Amino acid sequence: xxxxxxxxxxxxxGGATAASxxxxxxxxxxxxxxxxxxxxxxxxxxxxxxxxxxSPNWRRLLARTPDEFLxxxxxxxxxxxxxxxxxxxxxxxxxVDLEGVSELSIEYDVLILATGAAPVVPPIPxxxxxxxxVLRTLTQALxxxxxxxxxxxxxxxxxxxxxxxxxxxxxxxxxxxxVHLVELMDHVLPPLDADLAGKLGEHLEKNGVRLHLGEKVxxxxxGGNGRVRRVATSGGALEAELVLLSIGIRPVSDLARQAxxxxxxxxxxxxxxxxxxxxxxxxxxxxxxTTFHRVTGKEGWIPLGSTARKQGRVAGETAAGNEASxxxxxxxxxxxCFDMAAGxxxxxxxxxxxxxxxxxxxxxxxTVLPGYYTRDLPHLIARVxxxxxxxxxxxxxxxxxxxxQVDKRLDVxxxxxxxxxxxxxxxxxxxxxxxxxxxxxxIPIVAGNLAEAKVLGRVCTCDAEGLE
Amino acid sequence: xxxxxxxxxxxxxGGATAASxxxxxxxxxxxxxxxxxxxxxxxxxxxxxxxxxxSPNWRRLLARTPDEFLxxxxxxxxxxxxxxxxxxxxxxxxxVDLEGVSELSIEYDVLILATGAAPVVPPIPxxxxxxxxVLRTLTQALxxxxxxxxxxxxxxxxxxxxxxxxxxxxxxxxxxxxVHLVELMDHVLPPLDADLAGKLGEHLEKNGVRLHLGEKVxxxxxGGNGRVRRVATSGGALEAELVLLSIGIRPVSDLARQAxxxxxxxxxxxxxxxxxxxxxxxxxxxxxxTTFHRVTGKEGWIPLGSTARKQGRVAGETAAGNEASxxxxxxxxxxxCFDMAAGxxxxxxxxxxxxxxxxxxxxxxxTVLPGYYTRDLPHLIARVxxxxxxxxxxxxxxxxxxxxQVDKRLDVxxxxxxxxxxxxxxxxxxxxxxxxxxxxxxIPIVAGNLAEAKVLGRVCTCDAEGLE
Numbered sequence: 001x002x003x004x005x006x007x008x009x010x011x012x013x014g015g016a017t018a019a020s021x022x023x024x025x026x027x028x029x030x031x032x033x034x035x036x037x038x039x040x041x042x043x044x045x046x047x048x049x050x051x052x053x054x055s056p057n058w059r060r061l062l063a064r065t066p067d068e069f070l071x072x073x074x075x076x077x078x079x080x081x082x083x084x085x086x087x088x089x090x091x092x093x094x095x096v097d098l099e100g101v102s103e104l105s106i107e108y109d110v111l112i113l114a115t116g117a118a119p120v121v122p123p124i125p126x127x128x129x130x131x132x133x134v135l136r137t138l139t140q141a142l143x144x145x146x147x148x149x150x151x152x153x154x155x156x157x158x159x160x161x162x163x164x165x166x167x168x169x170x171x172x173x174x175x176x177x178x179v180h181l182v183e184l185m186d187h188v189l190p191p192l193d194a195d196l197a198g199k200l201g202e203h204l205e206k207n208g209v210r211l212h213l214g215e216k217v218x219x220x221x222x223g224g225n226g227r228v229r230r231v232a233t234s235g236g237a238l239e240a241e242l243v244l245l246s247i248g249i250r251p252v253s254d255l256a257r258q259a260x261x262x263x264x265x266x267x268x269x270x271x272x273x274x275x276x277x278x279x280x281x282x283x284x285x286x287x288x289x290t291t292f293h294r295v296t297g298k299e300g301w302i303p304l305g306s307t308a309r310k311q312g313r314v315a316g317e318t319a320a321g322n323e324a325s326x327x328x329x330x331x332x333x334x335x336x337c338f339d340m341a342a343g344x345x346x347x348x349x350x351x352x353x354x355x356x357x358x359x360x361x362x363x364x365x366x367t368v369l370p371g372y373y374t375r376d377l378p379h380l381i382a383r384v385x386x387x388x389x390x391x392x393x394x395x396x397x398x399x400x401x402x403x404x405q406v407d408k409r410l411d412v413x414x415x416x417x418x419x420x421x422x423x424x425x426x427x428x429x430x431x432x433x434x435x436x437x438x439x440x441x442x443i444p445i446v447a448g449n450l451a452e453a454k455v456l457g458r459v460c461t462c463d464a465e466g467l468e
Numbered sequence: 469x470x471x472x473x474x475x476x477x478x479x480x481x482g483g484a485t486a487a488s489x490x491x492x493x494x495x496x497x498x499x500x501x502x503x504x505x506x507x508x509x510x511x512x513x514x515x516x517x518x519x520x521x522x523s524p525n526w527r528r529l530l531a532r533t534p535d536e537f538l539x540x541x542x543x544x545x546x547x548x549x550x551x552x553x554x555x556x557x558x559x560x561x562x563x564v565d566l567e568g569v570s571e572l573s574i575e576y577d578v579l580i581l582a583t584g585a586a587p588v589v590p591p592i593p594x595x596x597x598x599x600x601x602v603l604r605t606l607t608q609a610l611x612x613x614x615x616x617x618x619x620x621x622x623x624x625x626x627x628x629x630x631x632x633x634x635x636x637x638x639x640x641x642x643x644x645x646x647v648h649l650v651e652l653m654d655h656v657l658p659p660l661d662a663d664l665a666g667k668l669g670e671h672l673e674k675n676g677v678r679l680h681l682g683e684k685v686x687x688x689x690x691g692g693n694g695r696v697r698r699v700a701t702s703g704g705a706l707e708a709e710l711v712l713l714s715i716g717i718r719p720v721s722d723l724a725r726q727a728x729x730x731x732x733x734x735x736x737x738x739x740x741x742x743x744x745x746x747x748x749x750x751x752x753x754x755x756x757x758t759t760f761h762r763v764t765g766k767e768g769w770i771p772l773g774s775t776a777r778k779q780g781r782v783a784g785e786t787a788a789g790n791e792a793s794x795x796x797x798x799x800x801x802x803x804x805c806f807d808m809a810a811g812x813x814x815x816x817x818x819x820x821x822x823x824x825x826x827x828x829x830x831x832x833x834x835t836v837l838p839g840y841y842t843r844d845l846p847h848l849i850a851r852v853x854x855x856x857x858x859x860x861x862x863x864x865x866x867x868x869x870x871x872x873q874v875d876k877r878l879d880v881x882x883x884x885x886x887x888x889x890x891x892x893x894x895x896x897x898x899x900x901x902x903x904x905x906x907x908x909x910x911i912p913i914v915a916g917n918l919a920e921a922k923v924l925g926r927v928c929t930c931d932a933e934g935l936e
Contacts, residue, residue: 013908013934016934016935017934017935020934020935041935043838043840043903043908043933045901045902045903045908046838046840046841046903049840049841049903050840054840054841054842055839055840055841060839060840061840063933063935064933064935163902167902294898304901305901305908306898306899306901306908306909306910307898308934309908309909309933309934310895310896310909310913310934312934313895313917313934326896327893327896328896329898330898331898332898332899332900332901333900333901333902334900334901334902334905335902336902336904336905341904341905343900345898345900370511370514371523371528372511372514372517372518372522372523372528372529373514373517373522373523374522402904405873405875405876406900407873407876407900407905407906408873408875408876408879410899410900411876411879411880411883411899411900412879412880412883414897414898414899414900415879415880415883415884415886415887415897416883416887417898418883418887418889418893418897418898419883419884419886419887419888419889420887421886421887425795425886427778427781428778428794428795428796429882429883429886430762430774430775430797430798430799430800430813430882430885430886431774431800431878431879431882432800432801432802432811432813432874432875432878432879432882433513433772433773433774433800433801433802434513434631434635434801434802434803434804435511435513435514435517436804436809436870437802437804437809437875438875440481440511440513440773440774440777441774441777441778442774445778449781465511465531465532465777466481466484466485466488466776466777466778466780466781467484467485467488467509467531467532
């Protein structure tokens, strides 16, 4: 154990956490991180906030530098080193030093794959024009920021209305740009029900974002200077000096696939609860790995920075020879966009029915603080999905003012899923109440009352004062 | 069933909710509320905010007027009617109309006792002086507000550092008074551990409240005008034109006791999960009734407006002949005081040990948002108590900035108790994460990591970036 060599490929969220945890468990192991990028251990989720100017100093995004990894933890970091192949039989990596272009042969006792995910770039003409960006790595963010600083683009087109696209709408509006959002679906944030996502869409428009829903980008046109100047969509043409392609991401699993390691959902590297892959002593964690959906009971691929860190912890323990397991995720996500927040945990009614449940939903819309406490009443809409008959909570979606603590209610619903609670259980939750925090009967409890009545086939109205 | 007469005594939180729920379930029943006060269905928890000027219009505290009860729900409300006795054998009440001073005999089929709680007034000289207040009812709040408006007191002494005492410190400071807080214990907010409550104490002092801890009030002295002018304590004398006695409350259960109805914890009316008392067809709910503590498994008396409404709902269902039950509480509470919040759910380590558990606690102090997102970093301290061996979560205390969403973390811990989760379960919670809402590994997850390590006898450090 003392001389165990733990090698980690990729050092952003999952990889950095795995290496740190392995060090905590194995003080004497040799631990190395290889990453082809020039940065590791940074806040990938923070990139839109760096670009939007919340934090103009990009160094604040760094959690730990390679030097700190070495000095504090004795973890050696090799930046700009690309792993070209894995020989799982001989436990050898072929690594290219991208600066020196020499090829190295690296041995491991345990290998942790934390290769992350990469943006999907649609095969459209003009995607290589200057001014066309994807936003996934700190390097890409620095390039985009530098372009904005130097070229001062006035008009931006964001392609794709998922989380990154929406966060970037806010960021680019903060910088004063005219922003167009092009989304193939008929509503933004596709994992949400259309009517709830529609509230977010209205809010985007109120904040000056021009929505182009149900439109497809067909090509990008450049000017004589090699820079993008127009986006052709199925609905027309949009002038733009900056284009962000944020249509989605895919797991980076080619290296694993080429090494004969089994892939799973969406082409991610298949892992068990201990983060073990199909190859002996090869683990995977973070955005490159599959995860288990605790509501559906099925393997899925739901890449998120928070999940990556939890998986990284487990991978670090397993690498150290300890027993550890990650029970999976509930599909919880949230985002802020201007003054609104929107998120989800578990399944929507449509998803629940597709997965084989008889499911019902209840929706309530309410203010979240007492009217006597503040005149500025934050407001939200919550939709809870339960199984018919049992009333088991299957999921929830919440959309509302940022000040309405959408996150707090989503966390309560997420905890309901973790605890296997029913609508009836929600009715009697003992949540933290005082007037500066909520109304006396908080949203999840009212939702439980409504859902229980619906499951029992009763009519029910209930408000947050407890009066019907 | 059609002619069932449901009579409710007391109409603030529990009683108003019970009557409303009974109406929803029994469209044809006769439903009446009797209350000796001149107001019902108001936000008792809002009184400090009315006095402090959040809402100068007291009518905003009213959820529903007697007229609205009648017109919307066909519920007849009799204000200023005091019930003098209950004859459970003949299902008769003796009621005095305090305006007319006539005595009425009122029949019931089902009786719901929602008589609430009353302030404990210590037997000290001078407690009847003008300028000495308790704060429990809207009437008392109006008297106090009127006194403040007319007499413009400069100096106030608040006796008792529980929730009302602390909320009133803020309210009276907002009105510009010099405020002294006298508390018998050596720290404010006695249900919290002393060191955590100490943080709140420091914050009170920073906001100009002078603390007199470990001191006992011995008497109140008046001037020639019959108004209070000095408070004598074991530590000296404090000049004051206004005194608030907020040393505690007791259940109002004399009427029930005189009728031979069984009392339970702390002299509250003993109820089962359906809110039934020992007398046939007599129910009780709200601050006058006992409740079941889901962590200790014992009967207790934990009066709170949010619980009253949940119990009222169940009482209304039971009164209607439906099956309903209230599983009990977790002892969750929270309060805001100036720019801090503090609260608790479940048991502290001391309480857990007293109840027979081998318990351990872990404490963490951290900021709750990423440093790159905001420079103004809200901060909190969380302490989680778990059972040795199993790691079962037994309780949590959280103290921190109001902006740090102490309530959100308490709700997660409360949900952990509701779901019977362990420290290990906390480690893998799927909470709603994006940079505007939390750091990637939120407080309860970090706490779970720390607690799990402690239970397993390991050393562990973990931070909210996932790095050790």
